[in-house]
Amino acid sequence: MNHIINDIIKIQKAIREKTLVVFVGAGVSANSGVPTWGALIDKISKELKIEKDIPQNEYLKIAQYYYNDNPKSFQDNIKNFLDGEWQPNSINEYLFKEFMPKYFVTTNYDDLLEKTSNKLSMPYSIIAQDKDIPRIGNNNAIIKMHGDFKYKNIVLKEDDYIKYSENYRLMEVFIKSLFATNTVLFVGFSADDPNVNQIYSWVNNILQQNQREAYLLQIDDIENDYELKRKYFDKKGIRIINFNELVTHIENYVKEKNIDNKLKTLKNEKGKQLYKLLYFIKNASPNILDQCYQRLLPTQYLNFLSDTDISKVLDNYWGCYYGTLSSMNNKKIQEFIILLNRQTKKTKETKKLLSNLGIKKVEATKWINDKVVTQNKLIIPTDKITDYKVINLIDEFNYIEAEKVLGNITDDNFVNEYIDKNIDSVNVFEKVYILLKLHRYELAYNILKKISFKAKENGNNFIFIISEFNRKVAFSYYYRDYYYDSSDERKEELDNMQREIWTINIPNLITKLLSEEERNIIEDILNFKHIQNLDNKILKGNVENSQTQFCLKDIYNTFTKNYIFIDNYQEFQKLCTHYTITAFNSINIQENHINLYDVFSTDKYKYDFLDLLLIIKYSETSNLNNLTFTNKIKELPLNDDSDKIKLLNAYNNLINSIIHFDLCKDGSHGNKYLEYLNKFFIIFKVLPLTKNEITIVIENYLKLIINYGWYENFRTTNNLLFYLLNFIINNHNKSHRNTNLNSTVLVDFLIYIVNNSSKIQEDIETDKIKVTRFTDEISSIIKQIDPQITISSFIIDKKSNFAIKLYSFIHKLSDTKTQNRIKKLIITELTNNFDHELYQHACLNNIISPYIKYEKKLVEEIEKRIIKYNELKISKPTMRNGFTNNPVGLDDIYDVLRTIANLLNFEKLKKPDLFLKYKNHKDFKTDNYFLFAIDMKTFDYNKFKLEYLNYLTKNKKEQLRQIINDNISKKKIIKEKFINMISLDRDVNNRLRDRIFNLLYDEPISE
CATH class of the missing domain: 1.10.287 (Helix Hairpins)
Structure with a gap:
């Protein structure tokens, strides 16, 4: 038994290392209904009127007799007998999907392997004649060593076998070479099959020289001469693995697995036994330590896996929570702890793998008297603490410090040494990650090409595939950034590069190059299945908000901490958008809907820095703004005040990075960073900022605008001031009797806006509207904060009708000389070019009568x-x-x-x-x-809006009060509108509340 287990371990190793070659015989195709060789010979015998039973060792002679009797119709007759609409069976599919050999070699004439390849979208070249051999190259291939009816070159009769070396010289040499460099597995052959005997004659000499393993799977009953046969084949270098020797172990193993649906599709009992044997060979492990070690081994390349992914890697019967590994199967976890306590090379390596994933202890627990009792545990020593310095710097938009990590990145020798040192870890992408943030796309792309080449050269397919994934992302930035300003020659070069990028098929590479253990770790990350699963749960409302936060951050950390680039993928952006909608919609009902049984409810709906970062980076700006308004969010609950400080630092870092690296010089990039800043303002609006913090926010934004020369490089001011203004107004309204706003910084901002208003393009009306509103609102706020203020720094000149409108707002803040200048300009403009808005502003600001x-x-x-x-x-x-x-x-x-x-x-x-x-x-x-x-007297008050009260003088308010007191029904309508507004907790500022109370409840009217 032990020697068979050792054989199975070697086959599993060959699968992982992509060094397995599978020979497929007639026993596999029989499960799709294809006639066996025995059935073919029986039919031929009847046509030849041979009535005796034909032993297997005479099949070739019978085929030769048939050919001698019917040489012209031989091929067609055989084809007609074997023809049929045969479909791949579950054995075919299992061999492709789970064994994934680089080469299939088959003695069959049917096309089931080709059909399986197409069905599963796993491309294999078809090699059926000598002249096809040079086409193999580095491709996966199905080698039809006995030919194909399409070429009328099938090998079936005795002469074909005798002359095989002469007629198929290249085919024979190639197949022999496979034995020298690969582990060979015969599936669907019997020990007496003449095909196997032919191959044995080749194998024996090769295996004596190279000692590569070959295995023959058997389903036959164990007969008296079985041991003799085993020794016979052992001597030839072929090990037999017989289902019936392992039947008890196999049946016990597969009964716990869900493979009944696969077994039902197979035609006969032997087919079912073969499937079970293949399943056992692929999945069985002699002990829990070996099993965990093999599954954890590919994690050596990574920096981070979430608790959920760690559990998945270990086949889901392990639970991982905050650094503790445990299992529902107490027997297994006890066995695992006992084996880990042994001082062997494998236990040391397993502990290191666990430590790298942040596992600090393995624990066996049990429920006793409604309590969790620890029965056994093992502390995992920590070999290293992963340094996420670069990730943290990038998350905090501290690109200036991140750049220092690049070193001499333009020097080829430096880059090559860096790649060589880090090629077996995702840390090899660290510097590329920084380059992408700094818009150095060409250099990032070229380094990724080097990483891909080196990883492929080293046989590290895991890193190679991540590199190719990242290369696609880097090229999309590179192409977009360079293409439209390039010469025709350069455009042609970029187009050729793009065509090469289009050929990168990540799902195909994963299927083709990775072992099951490697696929189990990376496939659902790179195909975004994790993202889609969480997104579907959010959309269906099947997940608690705090659990969503937890899972979303795990997904983000999985990508960023492993340097897998996702910033330009819509899948993650959509997930963050849906998360933000769900989270913000939930804030208002937090206190009324806490689930006492929710394990996450202790800190439900509180946000930390990473939560807010994801919202700022990936949510849609206008949607975020609407969410804060429609959900009446007054203040966003934070985990800790340090999260607010970290977010303020990130905002300041972003502005400094934009200025330092000129990140907004390009329109599309500039828009991206401006959108970040707009979302910062939206979030700041619902955070409890101090006066000093608000001042710094405004000062730094003004610094950015001044650095960029205001409108000239931002292309449009449409949103440049809108979200900042909302942030300022919101803070003013929240604290209008004890303001948190610093008038000095508002004055500086206003002076810059007014003095540079000429830079707005004449034809961009939306810009003018936003700037007009900004000037109007900020002027009013400054006057309310400091009624005695006088500003002499405005530069007043006849520039445009638009500029003069702005002057009408700042008139009340200006010194006497400036006021006179403004009045003169306005009167001249109204006389020569009347504008109703300018007239309104001038009258309402008491500039003219x-x-x-x-x-x-x-x-x-x-x-x-x-x-x-x-x-x-x-x-x-x-x-x-x-x-x-x-x-x-x-x-x-x-x-x-x-x-x-x-x-x-x-x-x-x-x-x-x-x-x-x-x-x-x-x-x-x-x-x-x-x-x-x-x-006002005859107005239909059903159409009245409470906001009208903001635009009435004291005298007009008195008139309105008299009207509604004389007509109680009108007063009732206004009162109901007010009560409805309060009950909906809509965005009513304190001034409007005061005005409504004064009106309705006969309090003294104020201006």
């Missing part, structure tokens, strides 16, 4: 827009505004009406009656805000 002539210009402006609107109704009757869904042209009218409404509400109109005709206009339905402003 209301003028009837300008009010008449407002009427003229509306009438022009009504004419244009009526023309558009005819020429473009179905066209709608993409934002409001109003008929095209109507929003242009509303813009002026809202200006009029604001002037009315702030009592800045001399002749309100001029605009009464727009209350019920024949051409359009009037804007509700305008209707409220023009006639």
Whole structure:
């Protein structure tokens, strides 16, 4: 028994090392219904009218008789007999998927191996004649040593065997060479098969010289002469492994496995026995230590595996929790601990593998009286602590310090030495990881080519496949960054490189090159199955939020700590987006829905630095912003204050790195980093920042904008200020009686914005709108923080209508000289080029007094827009505004009406009656805000919005109070709107709350 187990271990080793060659005989094809050689000979005998039983050693003679009798139709007759729609069986598939030999050699004439190759998408070259041999190269191959009906060169009769060496010289030499360098396994042959005897005659001499193992699998009953046969074949260098010698062990082993469905597809009992024998050979292990060692061995290349992946690697009957390895099978874990306590080379290596994965102890436990009792344990010594310095620097956007790790990276000798030193570890990708972050894509790609070559040369397929995966990622950046600015010659070169990259098929490489143990570790990582599984659970709501956090960080760490590049893969970005949606949607119901049985509930819905980093790096900006608003998130719960400090440092590092490495010089890269900063602002908005922290955030952003010359290199200011402004307003509203904002830094920011406003491109209206709002809001906030402030640093000059609008907001902050200059510019602009918005800003900021002539210009402006609107109704009757869904042209009218409404509400109109005709206009339905402003008394308060209260003078508020006190139904409507707003906890700032309370509850009205 022991010698058979040793043989099986050697076969398993050959599978892992990709040095196994499988010879496939008729016994395998018989399970698909293909007639056996015996059945063929029986049919031939009947046609030849031979009535005696034909022994196997005479099959060749019978075939020769048949040929002599029918030489012209011999091939066709044999083909017709063997023809059929045969389909691969589970033995064929198991040999391909689990044994994965580089070469199949078959004496069969059917095409079942070819069909299996196609079915499983495992490409193998088909070699059926001598001239095919040079095509093998480094490819996997199916070698049909007895020919193919397609070429009419089948080997079946006695003469074919006698003349084989003459007719198939190259084929014979190649097959002989396989025995010299590989372990050979015969499957589907009997010991008396003449095919085996032919091969024996080749093998014997070779094996005497090279001592490579060959094994013959047998299903036959053990007869009296079995030991004689075994010794006979041993002498020839072929070891027999017989199912019936192992039947008890095999049956006990497979009954615990789920292989019944595979067995049901097989035609006969011998086929089922052969499948069980193959399954046992592939999977059985003499003891738990050997089994764990073999499964853990490929982890030597990695820096990190999650607890879940460690359990999976060890076949799922192991549990791994925070550095402790245990098992539900107490007997197995006890045996494992006993074996690990032995002082052997294998136990030392196994402990080292466990230590590298962060396993600190192995423990056997048992439930006794409702308590977990430790029965036995083994402490695993720690050989090394993995240094994640580079990963941490990159996660914290500290690219300046990370660059220092590169060393002399442009020197070929330095790079080659670095690769040679680290080629057996994923750490070989560390410097490439840094280069990608610094946008040095060409160098990163070229180093990865060297790593791939070296790994392949060393036979390290595990590192080779990761390198090829990374090379695809690096090239996508490289191609995108260089292609469009390249010469035609360079573009052609890049296109050729791209075609080569397209040929990299990672799933195929994994199947073709890796052992089962290696596949078990890396396959689900590189095919994103881990990501997809978690994403599906999140979408179906089948996982607790805190458990999602735990799993997501494990997935991220698996990729980053092993330097597997995923930043440009949508699968991970989608996962993070879905996680963010689920997490933020859950924050508001945290206290009401804690599951007492959830083991994660002690720190449920709290976020650490890595959680926030993943949100910032991979969520979509506008979606994140909407989530914080719609879920009424006032403050994000953190695990610890240190997580906030770390996030602030990461923000500061990002700005310093952008400036130092000029990361925003390219439009697409710049947008990516600006999106990061925007998401920082969204997260900062819901964190409890101190006044000093807020000041530093704003100062550093201003530093970045100044460094980049404002609009010139950022292409568009559309979102450059939007999220920063929301961050500032949110902090102002949260603390408006005891502000956390520093007026000095806001003044500096405002001065820079106003003094550089000319750099906005004239045709980018969205930029102007955002800058206008920023200037308006920041000016107001500064004035509220410091009512006595006077700023003399504004540079006032006639630049554009847009610039003059900005001046209208800063007028209240400026010194007297500047105010006079602004007033003069505004009056000149309104006289020469009337603009309703500029007039509104100037009036509301008390720069000029209301003028009837300008009010008449407002009427003229509306009438022009009504004419244009009526023309558009005819020429473009179905066209709608993409934002409001109003008929095209109507929003242009509303813009002026809202200006009029604001002037009315702030009592800045001399002749309100001029605009009464727009209350019920024949051409359009009037804007509700305008209707409220023009006639508060008759307004339909079902259409009232609480925000209107922000735009009323004290006198107007008194008028409104009188109106609703006189008409209780109107007051009730406003009260219900307010109660509804409070119950929904919508984003109501303190000022608006105060105004509503004052209005409804007869408190003193304030400005």
